[in-house]
Amino acid sequence: MVDREWTDWKFTREDLKRTPSVVACGWTVEREELDRAKACGLIHSASRKLQLPQITSASACVFLHRFFMRHSLKEYHHYNIAATCLFVACKAEESLRKLESFIPVIVYYASKGNHKAPPGTTEFEKWRAVILRTEVVVLQALCFDMVVEHPHVVLIDLCDRLGLTRHLSQMAWSFVSDCMKLPLCLVHSPKSISCASVSLASRVSSAELRGGLVDDSWLDRIGADRGAVADVAQWLLEFYAREAQSRMTRSVADGAAEAAQTPISSPGSAASPMSHIQPSPLSELK
Numbered sequence: 001m002v003d004r005e006w007t008d009w010k011f012t013r014e015d016l017k018r019t020p021s022v023v024a025c026g027w028t029v030e031r032e033e034l035d036r037a038k039a040c041g042l043i044h045s046a047s048r049k050l051q052l053p054q055i056t057s058a059s060a061c062v063f064l065h066r067f068f069m070r071h072s073l074k075e076y077h078h079y080n081i082a083a084t085c086l087f088v089a090c091k092a093e094e095s096l097r098k099l100e101s102f103i104p105v106i107v108y109y110a111s112k113g114n115h116k117a118p119p120g121t122t123e124f125e126k127w128r129a130v131i132l133r134t135e136v137v138v139l140q141a142l143c144f145d146m147v148v149e150h151p152h153v154v155l156i157d158l159c160d161r162l163g164l165t166r167h168l169s170q171m172a173w174s175f176v177s178d179c180m181k182l183p184l185c186l187v188h189s190p191k192s193i194s195c196a197s198v199s200l201a202s203r204v205s206s207a208e209l210r211g212g213l214v215d216d217s218w219l220d221r222i223g224a225d226r227g228a229v230a231d232v233a234q235w236l237l238e239f240y241a242r243e244a245q246s247r248m249t250r251s252v253a254d255g256a257a258e259a260a261q262t263p264i265s266s267p268g269s270a271a272s273p274m275s276h277i278q279p280s281p282l283s284e285l286k
Contacts, residue, residue, distance in 0.1 A: 043082050044057055063085040080130050107123060
């Protein structure tokens, strides 16, 4: 059965190369993906602090990915849209939070703990104005469509049908949450995303923790699209590799800045500890 709500917002990988940020503003596909992921990271962190349901956080990520198919990251900062999409998702999923408690959390995580914005401050009023002004823009970009089918819901049913162990279920849930950072929800169905998460969880788990999930034959039993599942898994693994490389680059830059302040005792060089990491091929899923 084809889900109408998902297919109404279906795009292709090629469409992601023609977003407003890429075409009009010079962003690379990789840079846009990273900015989207940072924005969704803010959504996840703020949601945990605000004790929001994970479905609310997931809806906010979907709203953000849909928004940036119609607007550019140059026009709207990703943190501003992240905050607004989470605020909208709180309303859509009936998990309301007052701006007095919402904004200080957003500012804390957006600034990596460097700034605070209690009610009544200039910083609070600035963010309040941004969220209320941008809310209308977000709703218009979404065509006021707040209906989202989540892979989380599909995953719960999948775990029951396959009789997954608690360990495997929790690991698959983590992969699904990471998938929300990427525009996978625009290209692949919730079923494909949840199946890829289970497949990845089984591959990184020891044999005794997999339970009865010894291979991917279950994909055929539930009618999953093996090609789509492989693409989701590969996309996520490639993102992990880029994210690890980005963290290492920042660490090296910080180390270089520190080293510049101290005398160099002896020359030397070392291979990158991440240089051997390559995304695992998943062609056998196809």
